[in-house]
Amino acid sequence: MAAGTDDKPQESGTESAKPTNEAPQNAAADDVKSSSTPSVFVNSEPIREEQVQNAVKFLSHPKVQGSPVIYRRSFLERKGLTKEEIDEAFRRVPDPAPSAQPANVSPDPQLKSSANIQPQSSAQALQPAATATAPAGVISSVVTMTQPRFRWIHAAYAVGFLAVSGAGTAVLLKNAVIPRFKSWIRKVISDEESDVLKKTNAGPSLEEETAAAAKAAAAAAADVAKASQEMLNSKVEERRYFGELVKLLDVQLQEMKSMSTSIRKLEGHANTSGALSQFNHEDHGGLLTTSKPYANGRAEVDSRPVRSSSPPTSSEPSAAPHPKSYMEIMAMVQRGERPPNVKDINDAPPNPHQQIPNPRLAPRAKPWEADQTQNNPSNVFQYQSSAEAWNYNAQDNGIIDQSNGDPSAPWWQRKNVRITEIDRDEDLKTGAFGSRTSDQTVQRAWVPPQPPPIAMPEAAEAIRRPKLAAQKEQSSEETASRSSDGIDELQKVMKFSESGGAENTSEMSSGMNSSGSGMNSSEIQVEQE
Amino acid sequence: MPIFKTPFNGYSVKFSPFYEDRIAVATAQNFGILGNGRIHVLALPPSPGAPFPEIAAFDTADGVYDLAWSESHDSLLVAAVADGSVKLYDSSLPAASNPLRSLQEHTREVQSVDYNPTRRDSFLSAAWDDTIKLWTVDRPASVRTFKEHAYCVYAAAWNPRHADVFASASGDCTVRVWDVREPGSTMIIPAHEFEILSLDWNKYDDCVLATASVDKSIRVWDVRSYRAPVAVLNGHGYAVRKVRFSPHRGSLMASCSYDMTVCLWDYMVEDSLVGRYDHHTEFAVGVDMSVLVEGLLASTGWDELVYVWQHGTDPRAP
Numbered sequence: 001m002a003a004g005t006d007d008k009p010q011e012s013g014t015e016s017a018k019p020t021n022e023a024p025q026n027a028a029a030d031d032v033k034s035s036s037t038p039s040v041f042v043n044s045e046p047i048r049e050e051q052v053q054n055a056v057k058f059l060s061h062p063k064v065q066g067s068p069v070i071y072r073r074s075f076l077e078r079k080g081l082t083k084e085e086i087d088e089a090f091r092r093v094p095d096p097a098p099s100a101q102p103a104n105v106s107p108d109p110q111l112k113s114s115a116n117i118q119p120q121s122s123a124q125a126l127q128p129a130a131t132a133t134a135p136a137g138v139i140s141s142v143v144t145m146t147q148p149r150f151r152w153i154h155a156a157y158a159v160g161f162l163a164v165s166g167a168g169t170a171v172l173l174k175n176a177v178i179p180r181f182k183s184w185i186r187k188v189i190s191d192e193e194s195d196v197l198k199k200t201n202a203g204p205s206l207e208e209e210t211a212a213a214a215k216a217a218a219a220a221a222a223d224v225a226k227a228s229q230e231m232l233n234s235k236v237e238e239r240r241y242f243g244e245l246v247k248l249l250d251v252q253l254q255e256m257k258s259m260s261t262s263i264r265k266l267e268g269h270a271n272t273s274g275a276l277s278q279f280n281h282e283d284h285g286g287l288l289t290t291s292k293p294y295a296n297g298r299a300e301v302d303s304r305p306v307r308s309s310s311p312p313t314s315s316e317p318s319a320a321p322h323p324k325s326y327m328e329i330m331a332m333v334q335r336g337e338r339p340p341n342v343k344d345i346n347d348a349p350p351n352p353h354q355q356i357p358n359p360r361l362a363p364r365a366k367p368w369e370a371d372q373t374q375n376n377p378s379n380v381f382q383y384q385s386s387a388e389a390w391n392y393n394a395q396d397n398g399i400i401d402q403s404n405g406d407p408s409a410p411w412w413q414r415k416n417v418r419i420t421e422i423d424r425d426e427d428l429k430t431g432a433f434g435s436r437t438s439d440q441t442v443q444r445a446w447v448p449p450q451p452p453p454i455a456m457p458e459a460a461e462a463i464r465r466p467k468l469a470a471q472k473e474q475s476s477e478e479t480a481s482r483s484s485d486g487i488d489e490l491q492k493v494m495k496f497s498e499s500g501g502a503e504n505t506s507e508m509s510s511g512m513n514s515s516g517s518g519m520n521s522s523e524i525q526v527e528q529e
Numbered sequence: 530m531p532i533f534k535t536p537f538n539g540y541s542v543k544f545s546p547f548y549e550d551r552i553a554v555a556t557a558q559n560f561g562i563l564g565n566g567r568i569h570v571l572a573l574p575p576s577p578g579a580p581f582p583e584i585a586a587f588d589t590a591d592g593v594y595d596l597a598w599s600e601s602h603d604s605l606l607v608a609a610v611a612d613g614s615v616k617l618y619d620s621s622l623p624a625a626s627n628p629l630r631s632l633q634e635h636t637r638e639v640q641s642v643d644y645n646p647t648r649r650d651s652f653l654s655a656a657w658d659d660t661i662k663l664w665t666v667d668r669p670a671s672v673r674t675f676k677e678h679a680y681c682v683y684a685a686a687w688n689p690r691h692a693d694v695f696a697s698a699s700g701d702c703t704v705r706v707w708d709v710r711e712p713g714s715t716m717i718i719p720a721h722e723f724e725i726l727s728l729d730w731n732k733y734d735d736c737v738l739a740t741a742s743v744d745k746s747i748r749v750w751d752v753r754s755y756r757a758p759v760a761v762l763n764g765h766g767y768a769v770r771k772v773r774f775s776p777h778r779g780s781l782m783a784s785c786s787y788d789m790t791v792c793l794w795d796y797m798v799e800d801s802l803v804g805r806y807d808h809h810t811e812f813a814v815g816v817d818m819s820v821l822v823e824g825l826l827a828s829t830g831w832d833e834l835v836y837v838w839q840h841g842t843d844p845r846a847p
Contacts, residue, residue, distance in 0.1 A: 074678075077701070080756070317723055320767035320768065320788065325560075338563065342558065342563065342564045343565055344590070347631070348628075348631055349616075354626070356605070356617075358602075360602075363600055363601060366820060367776050411575075412549070412573055
């Protein structure tokens with residue numbers, strides 16, 4: 001994780017912050033292909049301030065600051081923030097001591113009541129329990145990255161702490177209260193006895209003694225009362241937290257129940273039986289349905305380019321019913337047993353330094369590589385003929401009987417069955433998509449359009465002049481202001497040629513050599529401005 | 530169409546890039562939960578009704594979740610094993626001399642391996658320890674480790690035209706595009722709301738990739754405008770386990786799902802579902818389209834069967 005956050009992507013991010021979708025990047029100039037260059041695979045959007053501010057708010061939240069950094073990053077990534085925006089947000093948040101522990105004692109309004117409890121060991125035991133339950137309670141309701149393991153473990157810890165603290169208080173108070181009580185009783189009794197003995201001795205001393213005894217009794221009673229009161233308080237607190245925990249578990253339970261009922265409905269159709277499985281991603285996806293507080297934050301989908309094939313079914317994933325034997329094996333493994341059919345196999349390399357044998361065949365060109373220039377309708381036949389060649393040449397294929405009498409068409413190469421003919425002939429609304437006839441299989445690689453003849457020589461002149469200024473700045477990172485300064489006169493030119501379409505200017509510049517790439521980008525910038 | 534019965538549950542099937550009639554199958558015992566694994570290298574039988582001749586079989590201590598054919602050596606295979614190792618096999622050598630290498634660096638199960646089709650000298654492994662590793666065949670240790678995902682990485686795929694670019698799909702619901710020359714990922718696409726199990730690049734448009742997710746949909750993305758998908762393909766009844774773009778037709782792709790079907794999609798067409806095969810009786814987990822033979826499909830699943838058929842024919846027909 002640490003390897004990812006480096007300065008380099010920061011630089012490349014801001015460099016390509018000039019939207020350069022098609023202009024080759026100057027840094028990676030070793031990529032000779034004129035079509036899409038590595039810069040296409042980089043975020044070219046500028047940093048969105050609004051997103052960064054939302055992220056800062058999120059990161060400043062005290063609950064979030066208790067969570068590991070990677071979950072915070074992952075959450076922001078899922079909300080659609082780019083790496084640069086996330087880094088910027090992290091930079092802006094006044095980051096206190098980054099603690100990876102999930103349950104820190106934090107000054108939380110919920111926990112102030114626990115802070116009021118006198119620092120007995122019971123209270124101290126309560127505090128970690130409270131902090132464990134409070135985050136557990138809050139995590140499911142506040143935006144965080146939720147891992148079910150996270151929550152369950154915290155719940156388990158909370159229950160454990162509660163039990164221990166309850167037991168501890170019970171034991172302690174038993175040890176403290178009862179002996180005190182007993183000694184108090186004994187004292188009273190002995191006082192009474194001594195009173196009985198000394199009754200005859202002195203009146204006032206008797207009164208004193210009784211007064212003292214009464215005081216001691218009162219003090220002891222007060223102590224006992226206080227202790228029992230504290231115990232009651234702590235029990236109440238514990239009960240309250242426990243109640244919250246139980247409520248959360250109930251919520252979980254209900255959701256799981258609803259899932260299992262829906263699965264049972266589905267199982268009514270399927271043949272396999274089997275309960276909800278715990279395996280890997282089906283469940284992980286299933287449990288994620290229960291905690292989607294951020295679902296509404298998903299970026300709106302532009303309806304125009306998106307095409308659904310059919311009316312979308314519910315996008316909530318339900319776990320697929322697993323085969324019965326699968327459930328048996330899962331149960332066995334969870335019990336710690338080893339399935340009986342597993343053998344001990346030694347799959348270590350017998351000779352770790354064995355030479356990798358030399359390749360015997362030359363690698364074959366891929367179908368998409370073969371068509372860099374033009375569509376080749378004879379591709380299909382090429383394969384057939386090459387197949388014949390391989391049939392003869394490949395020695396290892398001796399297993400296959402080549403004498404099937406028809407070398408041009410082994411059964412798996414039946415060409416009469418074209419994909420286009422399957423059931424969908426009527427659906428081939430291929431007007432827009434052109435050639436469905438024989439071989440539209442390959443889309444051409446992008447060939448840069450020829451630059452149009454210069455219509456406005458002044459424009460060309462103006463373009464060429466600021467190019468020199470822009471060239472100097474290309475080695476360092478260009479910022480918007482600097483590049484726009486250099487091409488003020490170009491702006492006027494742009495307005496003229498705008499009628500000709502923005503494409504024209506970009507085409508004109510793309511027709512120039514690669515140093516015009518910076519020009520191209522700054523042009524587009526100007527247009528955007 | 531020939532059917533091959535594997536002793537273990539199928540996980541992945543791949544066509545050889547050198548021989549039209551050769552496939553390799555990765556299997557794992559006990560559904561891959563806990564048990565041994567086996568790799569089968571098969572040849573297509575001379576006639577559809579004949580049984581599959583088995584060229585080689587390799588046993589492993591732990592299940593094999595995926596494999597990839599080498600693009601440089603015709604008999605070399607890379608296997609992703611559930612014990613975290615990546616193993617190299619040579620199907621021309623006897624089983625006693627195999628594996629050639631066992632590369633143990635991942636700390637958790639390796640879910641996917643992909644061989645670079647342009648450079649032909651390196652491959653990627655994606656594992657449940659949230660990392661992707663880059664390897665070359667001649668080195669005993671990984672060249673690079675890419676650690677940014679927050680959860681298991683389920684798939685990694687090389688871009689078919691750019692030798693240094695690849696993408697990864699993860700259980701943290703994001704797709705990351707990487708460039709091996711850069712220290713970190715260059716693009717993060719929050720592609721789905723749920724785990725993304727597979728992805729593949731369009732062979733004919735190097736900026737387009739498809740992702741398959743637990744949310745039963747396949748989404749097609751253009752990295753130049755990745756905020757919204759180009760297409761959303763619904764139709765599977767359960768999580769989509771694998772998606773593969775056709776090497777012969779730019780907008781065609783095959784997918785297999787836990788609803789036991791293999792579907793063919795054309796995302797440029799209004800009604801994108803162009804084919805559906807429900808020959809499996811358990812989760813369909815592996816699917817591949819042949820690079821050398823247009824229209825040839827192979828699939829495997831937890832029902833321990835491997836089917837090879839031409840698109841448009843019935844995989845179960847004799």
